[in-house]
Amino acid sequence: xxxxIIGAGLAGLTAAFELRKRNPDADVKVxxxxxxxxxxxxxxxxxxxxxxxxxxxxxxxxxRKDAVDFFTELGLADSLVEPSGLRSLVWVDGQARDxxxxxxxxxxxxSETVKHLVSAETAExxxxxxxxxxxxxxxxxxxxVGQLVRERYGDEVVDNIVSSLLGGVYSCTADDLGVRAxxxxxxxxxxRLAADGLVHLSTAVANLERSRREMPTGQGAVFKTFRDGxxxxxxxxxxKSGADxxxxxxxxxxxxxxxxxxPKYRLKGGEDTVYDHVILAVPAPTAALLLKSVAPxxxxxxxxxxxxxxxxxxxxxxxxxxxxxxxxxxxxxxxxDVHAKAFTFSSRxxxxxxxRGGALVRASFGRFGDxxxxxxxxxxxxxxxxxxxxxxxxxxxxAAGLEEIYVQRWLGGLPRFDEGHLATVAQVRTLLNxxxxxxxxxxxxxxxxxxxxxxxxxxxxxxxxxxxKHTP
Numbered sequence: 410x411x412x413x414i415i416g417a418g419l420a421g422l423t424a425a426f427e428l429r430k431r432n433p434d435a436d437v438k439v440x441x442x443x444x445x446x447x448x449x450x451x452x453x454x455x456x457x458x459x460x461x462x463x464x465x466x467x468x469x470x471x472x473r474k475d476a477v478d479f480f481t482e483l484g485l486a487d488s489l490v491e492p493s494g495l496r497s498l499v500w501v502d503g504q505a506r507d508x509x510x511x512x513x514x515x516x517x518x519x520s521e522t523v524k525h526l527v528s529a530e531t532a533e534x535x536x537x538x539x540x541x542x543x544x545x546x547x548x549x550x551x552x553x554v555g556q557l558v559r560e561r562y563g564d565e566v567v568d569n570i571v572s573s574l575l576g577g578v579y580s581c582t583a584d585d586l587g588v589r590a591x592x593x594x595x596x597x598x599x600x601r602l603a604a605d606g607l608v609h610l611s612t613a614v615a616n617l618e619r620s621r622r623e624m625p626t627g628q629g630a631v632f633k634t635f636r637d638g639x640x641x642x643x644x645x646x647x648x649k650s651g652a653d654x655x656x657x658x659x660x661x662x663x664x665x666x667x668x669x670x671x672p673k674y675r676l677k678g679g680e681d682t683v684y685d686h687v688i689l690a691v692p693a694p695t696a697a698l699l700l701k702s703v704a705p706x707x708x709x710x711x712x713x714x715x716x717x718x719x720x721x722x723x724x725x726x727x728x729x730x731x732x733x734x735x736x737x738x739x740x741x742x743x744x745x746d747v748h749a750k751a752f753t754f755s756s757r758x759x760x761x762x763x764x765r766g767g768a769l770v771r772a773s774f775g776r777f778g779d780x781x782x783x784x785x786x787x788x789x790x791x792x793x794x795x796x797x798x799x800x801x802x803x804x805x806x807x808a809a810g811l812e813e814i815y816v817q818r819w820l821g822g823l824p825r826f827d828e829g830h831l832a833t834v835a836q837v838r839t840l841l842n843x844x845x846x847x848x849x850x851x852x853x854x855x856x857x858x859x860x861x862x863x864x865x866x867x868x869x870x871x872x873x874x875x876x877x878k879h880t881p
Contacts, residue, residue, distance in 0.1 A: 410437045410880055413676055413684040414652070415660050415699065417443035418450020419862065420854045420869040421690035422643055425650035426483075427873035432880050439652040442679055444659040448647055451822055451855070452862075454638030455815050457725055459765040461638035464721050464817040467753065467771070468492070469862035471633040476863035479870075483645050488637065490761045491630040498738040500801050501526055501569045503746060505738055508574075511618055514592050515570040516558060518615035527565040535562050535611065543607025546599045551828040554591065555584030561610040573739035577751050579860060580717035580823050581777040582742055587828030591860075636761050655680070663687060663699050669846045674703075686849045686876055690869065692716065692821055693856045704847035707840035713833055714856055716821035718782035719775035722794040723817070727810030729756060729768035733802050740801075747797040748781070749774055768809065770798065777825050787816045824856040851876060 412428060414421045425439050447453075453465040469476060471489075480486060497508040509515065509522040517523045520532035527535075538561050546552075554575065558567050572582040579586060589596035598613040635641045647654055659678050666673040666683050674684045689696045697711035736758035739751045755769040756762045762769050772794035775782040785793075791814055795806045824830065834857050841847045851872045858868025 410435070410686075411682055411684045412437060412439045412686045412688065412876065413674070413679065413682075414439065414441045414688045414690055415676070416450065416690035416695075416854065417441050417448040417647070417654055417656070418690060418854070419452055419643065419646075419865050420450070420858070421688070422448065422646035422650060423866050423869035424688050424690060424853060424873040424876075425652040426646045427870045428877055429649070429651045431874060431877035435880055437880055439650065440680060440682065440684075441650075441652045441654040442658040442660050442676065443654065443656045446657050448654060448656065449639065449643040451819065452639035452643050453817060454640035455723070455817075457723070457769075457813050457815070459725055459767065459769070459813075460762075461640060462723055462725075462755075462762075462769065462815070463634070463638045464723050464771075464815055465819070466639060466862060467755070468632040468634045471630055473863035476866055477633075479866055480642070483642070483649065485635065485641055485645060488635045488641050489633045490636050490759065491633055492736065492758050493760050493763075494630075495734060495736040495757055497736050498733070499526065499570065499573055500738055500740045500744060500747065502741075505733075505801055508739065509570065513595050513614050513617055515574040516562075516566070516592075516595070516610065516614055517570075518611050518618055523566065523570060526569045527563075531563045531565045535566070538562065538611040539609045541609075543609045546603040546608045548600045548603050551587040551589040551596065551831060553584065553828050554586045554588050555582060557588060557610065558583060568743050569741045572742045573751075576742070576776055577739060577773070579777075579826055580719040580775060580819075581825055585717075585777045585825050585827055587826060587830060590826035590828065590830045634759065660699065662701070663703055663850070665703055665846055672703075672846050672849050674849070686851070686879075688851045688853060688872060688876065690852075690854050692854065693824055694821065696852060696854075700841075700847065700850070703850065704841055704844045707837050707844065707847065710833060710837050710840060714830070715777070715825040715827075717775070717777035717823045717825055718779075719773060719819045719822055720782040720785070720790055721817045721819070722772040722774070722790050723813075723815040724770045724772070724791075724794060724806060724811060725813040726768040726770070726806055727812055729763075730809070731802075731804045732757065732768050732770070733804070738801055742776075747800055748793040749797040750776060752798060752801070767812070770794075770806070772798065775819075782818050783820055790816055823860060826860065 451465045498505040499508045520535040602608045662677040664675045693714035697708045700708040737753040751773040753771040853869045853872040
């Protein structure tokens with residue numbers, strides 16, 4: 410049996426590994442095609458002189474036991490390291506202030522933790538939200554995060570806090586995202602409360618906070634990463650998958666071979682092989698292009714998924730003297746005195762990076778709808794990073810000795826998880842299932858399974874398990 414996987418990012422490599430695991434002795438050949446010149450996708454570890462440094466995702470949710478168990482299965486448990494635990498800051502109205510604790514993705518249950526970031530009027534509005542009439546919530550549905558929080562708490566909570574936190578994960582403001590699509594635990598609590606009538610935002614958040622306090626202690630760090638970067642993960646997956654991986658291999662179309670009743674496929678741009686099954690582990694627009702002839706309805710639906718662009722500037726300095734004792738800083742939307750949306754003080758955040766000496770800082774730029782990531786020159790991005798870092802922290806990177814720079818542009822790096830996104834994913838999968846010509850085509854990836862390393866891994870493994878069930 411021949412299986413093709415298009416895309417050698419985390420999803421594609423995980424699927425390849427899982428297929429090998431499920432069919433260790435079966436006559437199954439897996440080919441992985443990658444259009445770029447490297448594997449890893451949005452995981453990208455670069456070779457700084459001081460050591461491997463991530464320029465894509467830099468941490469994962471360690472409370473996801475399935476992910477930790479998977480890394481252990483791969484033999485990578487000893488590579489996992491924890492952060493320092495230093496607090497983050499948020500840049501609001503020309504000042505770096507403490508990022509609030511508690512709440513849910515910056516949405517508070519009371520004004521106590523956010524009153525230093527909002528006006529007295531907004532604080533009162535938060536504290537009296539439960540006294541006002543609740544809002545309608547459709548169980549299983551979704552609404553816009555920004556719209557909901559603005560209506561219940563006001564603009565300051567969205568612009569100063571919630572969009573800053575969500576922007577670091579999704580490269581979008583809260584006004585471009587859905588509650589269930591990005592904060593599923595909050596949507597789940599809304600579902601529960603809606604069974605008894607109208608819903609209040611502060612009540613839902615307070616209930617989730619209470620649930621966290623009642624959870625057993627001793628679960629370890631919330632986030633972890635790999636000592637030598639995510640290259641440890643994607644290189645291990647590639648090696649242990651046993652797949653033939655082709656880089657610089659652009660697949661332009663999937664062509665039906667044989668009848669629609671028992672479909673097989675050839676890949677234009679691939680090896681001269683007839684494939685029994687194809688797994689698409691590519692961004693939604695690419696999947697739309699590839700499905701155009703074999704599943705036109707699903708292809709059209711995929712075209713509605715929009716992507717966000719972003720850029721990361723990695724900088725290594727000779728000294729860390731003057732860099733704040735914090736893990737990083739987020740920037741409130743609407744800030745006019747800086748260009749960056751966030752800084753990660755990597756050598757403060759991660760003790761294993763601090764051991765290298767000097768300072769390692771990542772600057773992030775770009776949100777959905779802007780042109781920063783693709784329209785700004787590399788020189789300007791670096792200058793903005795240095796200038797903004799000095800403005801926010803007082804740390805003069807030029808004087809500190811800028812020893813290494815790496816600029817990574819993520820064009821179309823993340824899908825926009827708006828309030829209609831989950832319905833779109835469900836519809837695409839239904840349309841694929843209903844199309845006989847696409848009976849042996851599967852989809853996976855961040856747009857389909859959710860942003861975050863554990864979510865991508867879980868979806869890719871589930872897809873591979875389903876494919877393996879039909880392997881002779």
